[in-house]
Amino acid sequence: MSATTEYPNYSPGLQGVIAGITTISHIDVETSSLTYRGINVxxxxxxxxxxxxxxxxxxxxxxxxxxxxxxxxxxxxxxxxxxxxxxxxxxxxxxxxxxxxxxxxxxxxxxxxxxxxxxxxxxxxxxxxxxxxxxxxxxxxxxxxxxxxxxxxxxxxxxxxxxxxxxxxxxxxxxxDYTVKVMDASLTLYxxxxxxxxxxxxxxxxxxxxxxxxxxxxxxxxxxGPLHGGANEEAMHMLMQFNSPEEAEAWTRDALATKKKIMGFGHREYRKSDSRAGYLTKIAKEIGVRMGNTKWGEIADAMEKVMWDEKQLFPNVDFPAAYAYYLLGIPIPLYTPIFVIxxxxxxxxxxxxxxxNNRLIRPSCIYEGKGVTNYVPIAQR
Ligand SMILES: CC(C)(COP(=O)(O)OP(=O)(O)OC[C@H]1O[C@@H](n2cnc3c(N)ncnc32)[C@H](O)[C@@H]1OP(=O)(O)O)[C@@H](O)C(=O)NCCC(=O)NCCS
Missing domain, CATH: 1.10.580.10 (Citrate Synthase, domain 1)
Structure with missing residues (x-):
């Protein structure tokens, strides 16, 4: 029996659990849109x-x-x-x-x-x-x-x-000015x-x-961690393995077949797409054209096609951010710190x-450990 069927009130990873009320931002899952205080990002x-x-x-x-x-x-x-x-x-x-x-x-x-x-x-x-x-x-x-x-x-x-x-x-x-504008837009999206x-x-x-x-x-x-912000650095390390879209495509198929997590794809909340990724992909490709280096955009397209065709997984914001920052000459270990900024x-x-409007946040858990046993003095263990 899985944890979810055995414990109907337990949601692993707190998926779908409502943990608070906020007026700061909103993800509309139907339209994959993100608003800050009601304004589209x-x-x-x-x-x-x-x-x-x-x-x-x-x-x-x-x-x-x-x-x-x-x-x-x-x-x-x-x-x-x-x-x-x-x-x-x-x-x-x-x-x-x-x-x-x-x-x-x-x-x-x-x-x-x-x-x-x-x-x-x-x-x-x-x-x-x-x-x-x-x-x-x-x-x-x-x-x-x-x-x-x-x-x-x-x-x-x-x-x-x-x-x-x-x-x-x-x-x-x-x-x-162009580099500053791109960096400024990425800070807004992040x-x-x-x-x-x-x-x-x-x-x-x-x-x-x-x-x-x-x-x-x-x-x-x-x-x-790479399941959160660290994904942008990991995505670039992954992209750097490939010299061509064909190599990226073959690697992606193999990674999916062997159940590898592919960094920069998927999301807990969005179901169809992460609109921030669409926006940043356009910018990342534009930087590539300006710099005469469209390689990363082409490799990214090949990976995105396989991910969607095989698993209906879409890139999240960290995927295009990775090669946009790379094209701008930013050292890879600074990608997640930019996210912090x-x-x-x-x-x-x-x-x-x-x-x-504070109240202590302290969830409950299910205990699956040993039943009550007596303390055994150390000399008798
Ligand atoms: C973001 C993320 C952590 C969300 O995780 P989640 O809601 O817990 O979803 P799960 O990890 O349970 O994934 C659900 C299914 O999709 C698959 N999946 C999700 N993201 C995947 C990815 N990036 N690569 C390969 N498979 C993925 C899982 O393997 C799982 O497949 P299964 O049902 O066949 O076992 C997850 O998509 C992920 O690890 N992505 C890569 C890291 C990343 O880019 N993080 C930045 C997020 S903005």
Missing amino acids: HELAEHGSFEETAYLLLHGELPTQAQLDAFRATLAAERELPGAVIDALRACPKNMHPMDQVKVAYSVLGAFDADYEAEPTDHDANVRKAVRIIAKAATAVTAGYRLSQGKEPVAPDANLNTAANFLYMLHGEKAD AEHTFNASAFAARVTVATLSDLYSGIATGIGTLK ARTSGWCAHMIEQLD
Whole structure:
């Protein structure tokens, strides 16, 4: 008997279990569309910016020009890391994955926040913390990465937005407008996604009346795994094995036959497609054409066809993100940290929503262990 037939109230992986009420974002499974506070994510990616998206997620409404200017100015003023955080990153082993580095950074950062002593349910203090958390993500990711490469961190430029600053602090020179726009759109697409594993984990953390920085550390740790955010890095490693669409097709057929999990495909919530993937695929292929390298798009198409024909599985956002970032020259270990830079906004919105109407999150379980037995003193075992 399977776990589901034996225990009708148990849903493995909590599939289909309603774990909360939210007003932050919504996945419409019928149309495969995603909205943030009611606004389609594609419109935000096309016409808005990551900063507008972060404001929308935190405050529930799109900003006016004056509100956006003020929000941008606060982000610019909050991007720098305290010296102690740089020191902590410098002390990390050189082979530490950037996801672990950024977890270190936020663990140290919490105590430097001007609202460190605030009550965990202080809404205004939590919004102020959220802005500081979002502002520092790209600085922490690039500082950690550069230090691991034996280079000094590049200080943020107050005139650049999040996407442009990330590229500037990574490479030490300003990126062109097109690259910045692509990066900005990908941050918007990655910013939020309902009760995904990392947002849920962050909510669980703060629901004990812990603080936002602790929730961010939880979120990063949860995002790291390849069944969640880590899939974009794994997808690129997979793609790099292939020299042609034919090779990719044969490998994919074999992987399905041997029941391998193929990274960047499938989703717990969507059934037919992940619209973010469709949007990003167009961009990734456009980058390929601009760069005179359409190989990855062709390989991706071949894999997608087999996955759909054989298993009705579709690419998720991590699949096109992988080769889009690769074409933009971003080192693979930074793909999931880019997701962190974006998702700090969604995580903060979730944690604030949780704390505004909090109840401890503590599910039950089914016990299948031994019956009650007496304690046996150690000398008699
Ligand atoms: C996202 C994911 C974890 C969702 O998992 P889930 O809802 O628990 O679904 P399951 O893993 O139970 O998969 C259901 C079926 O589809 C198959 N499947 C799902 N995703 C698959 C994938 N990427 N490659 C191959 N088979 C896959 C499973 O093997 C299973 O097949 P079966 O019924 O024949 O055993 C899963 O699709 C996955 O592992 N994808 C790859 C990792 C990834 O891209 N993660 C990023 C998500 S945004």
